[in-house]
Amino acid sequence: MVHTDAWWRDAVIYQVYPRSFADSDGDGMGDLPGITGRLHHLKELGIDAVWLSPFYPSPQHDAGYDVADYRGVDPRFGALGDADKLIAEAHGLGIKVIVDLVPNHTSNEHEWFRAALAAGPGSPERERYIFRSGDQPPNSWKSVFGGSAWERLPDGDWYLHLFDVSQPDLNWDNPEVRAEFLDVLRFWLDRGVDGFRVDVAHGLVKEANLTDWTTASTILGGLDPAGPPPPMWDQEGVHEIYRSWRKVLDEYPGGRILVAEAWVAPASRLARYVRPDEMHQAFNFPYLDAPWKPAELRAVIDETLAANNEVGATTTWVLSNHDVVRHASRLGFPAGTPRMPGIGAEDPQPDSALGLRRARAATLLMLGLPGSAYLYQGEELGLPEHTTMPDEFREDPAWERSGHAERGRDGCRVPLPWEADAPSYGFGPADASWLPQPATWAEYALDRQQGVPGSTWELYRSALELRREHGLGSGSVVWQDGGFAFRNGDVLVLTNFGPDAVALPAGARVLLSSEPLDGDGRVPTDVTVWAAL
Ligand code: GLC
Numbered sequence: 001m002v003h004t005d006a007w008w009r010d011a012v013i014y015q016v017y018p019r020s021f022a023d024s025d026g027d028g029m030g031d032l033p034g035i036t037g038r039l040h041h042l043k044e045l046g047i048d049a050v051w052l053s054p055f056y057p058s059p060q061h062d063a064g065y066d067v068a069d070y071r072g073v074d075p076r077f078g079a080l081g082d083a084d085k086l087i088a089e090a091h092g093l094g095i096k097v098i099v100d101l102v103p104n105h106t107s108n109e110h111e112w113f114r115a116a117l118a119a120g121p122g123s124p125e126r127e128r129y130i131f132r133s134g135d136q137p138p139n140s141w142k143s144v145f146g147g148s149a150w151e152r153l154p155d156g157d158w159y160l161h162l163f164d165v166s167q168p169d170l171n172w173d174n175p176e177v178r179a180e181f182l183d184v185l186r187f188w189l190d191r192g193v194d195g196f197r198v199d200v201a202h203g204l205v206k207e208a209n210l211t212d213w214t215t216a217s218t219i220l221g222g223l224d225p226a227g228p229p230p231p232m233w234d235q236e237g238v239h240e241i242y243r244s245w246r247k248v249l250d251e252y253p254g255g256r257i258l259v260a261e262a263w264v265a266p267a268s269r270l271a272r273y274v275r276p277d278e279m280h281q282a283f284n285f286p287y288l289d290a291p292w293k294p295a296e297l298r299a300v301i302d303e304t305l306a307a308n309n310e311v312g313a314t315t316t317w318v319l320s321n322h323d324v325v326r327h328a329s330r331l332g333f334p335a336g337t338p339r340m341p342g343i344g345a346e347d348p349q350p351d352s353a354l355g356l357r358r359a360r361a362a363t364l365l366m367l368g369l370p371g372s373a374y375l376y377q378g379e380e381l382g383l384p385e386h387t388t389m390p391d392e393f394r395e396d397p398a399w400e401r402s403g404h405a406e407r408g409r410d411g412c413r414v415p416l417p418w419e420a421d422a423p424s425y426g427f428g429p430a431d432a433s434w435l436p437q438p439a440t441w442a443e444y445a446l447d448r449q450q451g452v453p454g455s456t457w458e459l460y461r462s463a464l465e466l467r468r469e470h471g472l473g474s475g476s477v478v479w480q481d482g483g484f485a486f487r488n489g490d491v492l493v494l495t496n497f498g499p500d501a502v503a504l505p506a507g508a509r510v511l512l513s514s515e516p517l518d519g520d521g522r523v524p525t526d527v528t529v530w531a532a533l
Pocket residue numbers: 062065066102163199200220261322323
């Protein structure tokens with residue numbers, strides 16, 4: 001029987017970054033029991049599902065995106081029973097659970113890679129990865145995190161790692177690799193997960209002859225739609241893999257989903273990942289990267305809606321995640337400033353009041369759009385990036401591998417503040433946190449915002465409630481004349497990007513607004529309003 005429960009088409013999915021959500025045992029590192037203990041807050045917030053970044057056994061060279069065992073839980077985060085408990089409790093609250101799947105590479109501590117090292121050149125064990133012999137690196141590919149994408153072993157062989165040296169790329173031409181991941185999917189589906197966020201979904205298949213490519217492999221910065229297609233990304237062969245996965249998911253009841261992390265442009269190319277027999281959703285990174293400018297935003301919205309309509313898929317929206325500077329800080333730079341790979345104390349600093357004001361307006365705009373929206377933990381608190389973290393705390397491999405050219409992603413991964421006056425702001429029972437929390441974070445703590453009219457938490461909560469009530473997720477965008485405004489069902493969504501306050505249409509009844517309106521009931525600059533028509 002084929003199951004087609006489409007809960008995900010308009011779902012709001014909240015990304016939990018397990019290292020930094022909540023720490024139950026006071027070791028300064030978040031864990032699964034910590035997440036379970038705070039799920040009721042997410043219920044109160046009104047989300048439909050959580051996506052958990054990796055919690056599998058891992059040496060943590062890339063914060064868990066270097067997986068040593070796909071069927072377990074790292075002792076830092078708990079045990080398999082804690083994952084079962086989290087899934088059960090989330091389901092009890094009506095929250096779906098999506099887990100992260102990392103199929104492009106394993107950790108160098110995975111048993112397959114250990115076996116490949118031990119077995120030596122030419123062995124079938126090395127066929128599970130991309131090994132080549134020779135005096136020189138097999139080609140000019142660069143690692144996404146900086147430096148060469150090839151590492152040489154003492155026995156003379158080279159192996160490919162598009163990311164850190166501790167993340168060897170798997171060989172997806174090998175049937176053993178394909179079979180293994182089908183089995184991993186079943187392992188977690190049998191435990192009740194509702195889907196998988198597929199890491200680097202556009203990278204699994206490499207062009208057969210590994211053609212040279214001298215451009216830096218900046219996937220996290222997006223691809224150049226005008227340039228030639230890179231030989232390591234978005235190869236035709238990836239689609240057949242996802243078709244085979246989709247068949248497995250469709251055997252399970254309840255609508256289990258695949259969501260692609262694919263930095264692919266243009267939108268029509270990305271939409272190929274969400275054709276009816278492939279994945280269900282793909283992250284809309286062009287939307288995340290769009291500048292705070294009305295014409296550009298409108299173009300991305302139209303383009304992505306059209307491209308997804310073409311294949312019958314739902315569109316997703318996202319503003320923040322664990323790989324990018326948080327939008328409350330990104331938007332505190334002049335509109336159009338290119339997204340930077342991390343911010344340090346010596347870098348230009350964002351205007352935090354402007355950033356938060358625009359972030360709240362941006363979120364209300366996003367949640368007014370039809371489709372599915374992804375939230376990143378902490379944005380519901382208006383949390384900024386840690387932009388002055390001392391460099392000695394940085395753990396992102398990009399910092400070292402780029403020769404300190406890129407500060408990396410630690411600034412968006414700082415443990416959450418829950419209670420203003422508790423040690424580690426209530427992140428855990430001890431005053432411990434794996435990355436330092438800024439001294440100014442008390443004001444962002446959840447307990448300072450719950451029940452406080454106008455707080456960012458209350459703004460998100462009200463928005464999610466109204467979004468559901470008015471069916472915005474399953475609606476449509478009908479642009480209105482003059483200014484940046486669209487109708488979605490019976491709701492008008494208006495954002496004022498201009499310098500002067502603007503009036504709402506006569507008879508419009510304000511449902512929610514990202515900041516107070518002015519004394520004449522007009523919408524000030526950098527404010528989004530939802531109004532009933
Ligand atoms: C994805 C993840 C990122 C990770 C990389 C390598 O882009 O989101 O955090 O570093 O893949 O797995």
